[in-house]
Amino acid sequence: MKPEFLVIAWEVREAMATGQAVVALESTVIAHGLPWPDNLALARGLQSEVRDAGAIPATIALREGALRIGLSDEDLTWLATEGRSIPKVSRRDLPVALARGASGATTVAATMLAARLAGIEVMGTGGLGGVHRGHHTDVSADLPELARTPVLVVCSGAKAILDLPATLEWLETWGIPVVGYGTDRFPAFWCRDSGLPLEARADSPDQAAAMLRHLRETELGTGMLLCVPCPEEEAMERDEMETVITAAVEAADREGITGKEVTPWLLRRVADQTGGRSVTANLALLKQNARVAAQVAVAVGKAEV
Numbered sequence: 109m110k111p112e113f114l115v116i117a118w119e120v121r122e123a124m125a126t127g128q129a130v131v132a133l134e135s136t137v138i139a140h141g142l143p144w145p146d147n148l149a150l151a152r153g154l155q156s157e158v159r160d161a162g163a164i165p166a167t168i169a170l171r172e173g174a175l176r177i178g179l180s181d182e183d184l185t186w187l188a189t190e191g192r193s194i195p196k197v198s199r200r201d202l203p204v205a206l207a208r209g210a211s212g213a214t215t216v217a218a219t220m221l222a223a224r225l226a227g228i229e230v231m232g233t234g235g236l237g238g239v240h241r242g243h244h245t246d247v248s249a250d251l252p253e254l255a256r257t258p259v260l261v262v263c264s265g266a267k268a269i270l271d272l273p274a275t276l277e278w279l280e281t282w283g284i285p286v287v288g289y290g291t292d293r294f295p296a297f298w299c300r301d302s303g304l305p306l307e308a309r310a311d312s313p314d315q316a317a318a319m320l321r322h323l324r325e326t327e328l329g330t331g332m333l334l335c336v337p338c339p340e341e342e343a344m345e346r347d348e349m350e351t352v353i354t355a356a357v358e359a360a361d362r363e364g365i366t367g368k369e370v371t372p373w374l375l376r377r378v379a380d381q382t383g384g385r386s387v388t389a390n391l392a393l394l395k396q397n398a399r400v401a402a403q404v405a406v407a408v409g410k411a412e413v
Contacts, residue, residue, distance in 0.1 A: 113206050114225055117178025120166045124227060127412075129163035129405035132223035132231035132259070133398065135179070138167075138187045139194045139213035140372065142387075148188035150391060152181070154232070154398045161402030168222045170197050173209030177226040187213060196368070198249045217253035220261065220331060229320060229408065230260045232401030234394045235267035235297035236333065238275030240370060241357050247278065254331040255282040260320045262334045262401040264393040265295035265302060269353050269374045272302050283328065287319060289336040289400065298344040298389040300337035310334065313400070317407035336400050342392040344385060352381045 110116070116124075123130050138151045151167065158165040167179040169187060176183065187194060197205055197212030199221055205212050214222060216233050223231050237248025248270075254261065266275045276294060279286050286294070288306040296302035310316040316334050323332050337343070356377040365373045378386050 111225070113173065113175050114222075115174040115176050116226055117166070117176070117180070119164055120178035120226070123164040127409055129230075129402065129409045130166050130228050131158045131163050131398065131401045131405050132177075132219055132228045133158070133165055133167040134216055134219040134231070134233050135167055135169035135187055135213040136196050136215050137234060137394065138184065139190065140192055140196065141390075144188055144191060147191070148185060150394065151184045151188060153395055157395050157398040158232070158402040161399050162406045163402035165398075166223070166226070166228060168214050168219050170202070170205055170210065170212040170214065172211055173206055175202070175206070175222050175225075177222060177228070199253060200249070215249065216261065217249040220253050220257045220259045223259050224257050228259070229324070230262065230401050230405040232262045232398040234264060234390055234397065236261065236263045236265065237371070238266040238270040238272070239278055241269070241271045242361070244271070244274055246370070251275070251278055251282070254279070254284045254333065256329060257331050258323060258329060259331045260316070260323070260334060260404065261331055262336060262397045262404065264297050264338050264397060265335045266297065267371065267375075268296040268298055268302070268349055269357065269371065269378065272296060272304060276304055279333070282330070284330045285319065285323065285332040287316065287332065287334050289316065289334050291335070291337050295335050295337040296346065296349075297393070298338055298386050299346045299349055300340065300343045301346060303346070306335070313403040313407035314411070316404045317411055320404070320408055321411065334400070334404065336393070336397055338389050338393040339396055342389040344382070344389055349378075352378055356381065
């Protein structure tokens with residue numbers, strides 16, 4: 109029996125009842141990722157990518173005390189126009205926000221949890237959170253969520269502003285499968301190759317779907333990462349980005365930026381220093397990952413017919 113606070117859109121319920129593929133999408137990228145009206149165009153674009161690949165999109169957000177699985181266009185417009193006035197909601201925030209009848213944009217961690225509650229196995233996002241550079245006790249809630257929530261997250265690796273070797277080490281320690289999609293290297297968000305090798309690779313939706321099925325059947329209890337490199341046409345060069353990121357991290361330390369503010373501050377700084385090219389790369393990889401997530405979800409469904 110589903111909890112009362114979980115409100116699943118009719119289209120999503122019908123898809124799940126008939127065995128059609130469903131893909132979860134986060135909402136923080138809509139409320140906090142871009143200004144109006146670009147964020148609304150992105151939200152609609154991500155849903156279109158999922159539909160075009162044969163699946164049903166389930167964008168997830170908290171609205172007036174209800175955890176909504178599948179947003180209407182009116183919901184998307186509300187998220188986009190309210191923007192950063194809507195707080196980010198992660199796992200730890202959900203009980204309080206639900207009790208207060210609050211609204212919020214779900215992070216990767218909260219979206220994974222909501223997807224599991226709704227019975228959705230695949231979600232798409234941009235870059236994963238991870239271990240922060242120079243602050244190894246500052247670990248994104250995305251990582252422990254992957255350690256306990258069996259959802260396949262399609263992403264472009266972890267955000268390049270993070271400590272990528274430490275992030276990969278964390279994932280390995282907690283037994284989370286990290287699979288390169290058409291690559292043997294861990295992608296670095298805007299950059300196609302972090303220089304860090306991966307031990308597992310999938311070259312098709314069918315191969316990724318088989319791994320997800322075995323993740324379920326072995327009852328590991330963890331999630332899995334499917335890491336898709338940023339589209340080549342929009343990808344940034346690793347050496348250039350490392351120079352920009354290092355300078356941005358040093359500036360954040362000088363200005364005393366800490367806690368939740370670090371990641372959005374660094375992303376804005378990198379966007380400024382690259383003349384917006386990092387934003388273009390981010391948009392391209394978000395749409396690509398939504399499409400790949402849908403293709404994998406469709407492959408999972410076909411294999412189970």
